[in-house]
Amino acid sequence: MTIAKWINFSSIDDSRGSLIAIEANKTIPFEIKRIYYLYGNKDNVTRGMHAHKNLTQVIISISGSCKISLDNGHTKENVLLKNPDRGILVENFIWREMSDFSANCVLLVLASELYDESDYIRDYNLFKKFVEHD
Numbered sequence: 059m060t061i062a063k064w065i066n067f068s069s070i071d072d073s074r075g076s077l078i079a080i081e082a083n084k085t086i087p088f089e090i091k092r093i094y095y096l097y098g099n100k101d102n103v104t105r106g107m108h109a110h111k112n113l114t115q116v117i118i119s120i121s122g123s124c125k126i127s128l129d130n131g132h133t134k135e136n137v138l139l140k141n142p143d144r145g146i147l148v149e150n151f152i153w154r155e156m157s158d159f160s161a162n163c164v165l166l167v168l169a170s171e172l173y174d175e176s177d178y179i180r181d182y183n184l185f186k187k188f189v190e191h192d
């Protein structure tokens with residue numbers, strides 16, 4: 059089973075350039091309650107390093123590129139985020155780590171819930187305990 063679930067967006071291209079529109083419950087499979095973006099990432103940093111109990115996200119590199127590692131506790135998959143016309147769906151109980159950011163990388167994140175620190179699992183061993191019976 060593949061962990062990385064891509065969502066491809068249609069881009070509207072004309073002589074001026076390209077436009078992508080993302081609509082909640084249509085282009086992506088949830089109501090978007092929160093949007094955030096990561097940029098200005100320093101060399102050799104790793105971000106993420108957590109999973110969520112009840113949060114679905116779509117992560118899109120709208121500029122530049124980075125690596126994302128997705129881990130369901132049994133299998134790990136590394137993928138490159140580099141295209142503004144596709145995003146990766148990251149569901150709950152997936153440990154994610156982002157690294158290898160290009161200097162111009164801007165990661166746009168669409169989230170199904172508001173920010174809630176109590177929804178985070180930031181300890182990998184605890185994460186393994188949550189998923190060990192899956």
Ligand code: TYD
Binds near residue numbers: 173
């Ligand atoms: P953090 O979870 O460490 O970011 P990442 O997983 O991308 O490495 O978040 C950094 C800080 O920002 C942390 O103090 C929590 C805060 N934060 C918010 O206040 N709201 C949010 O929506 C997010 C994603 C983070």
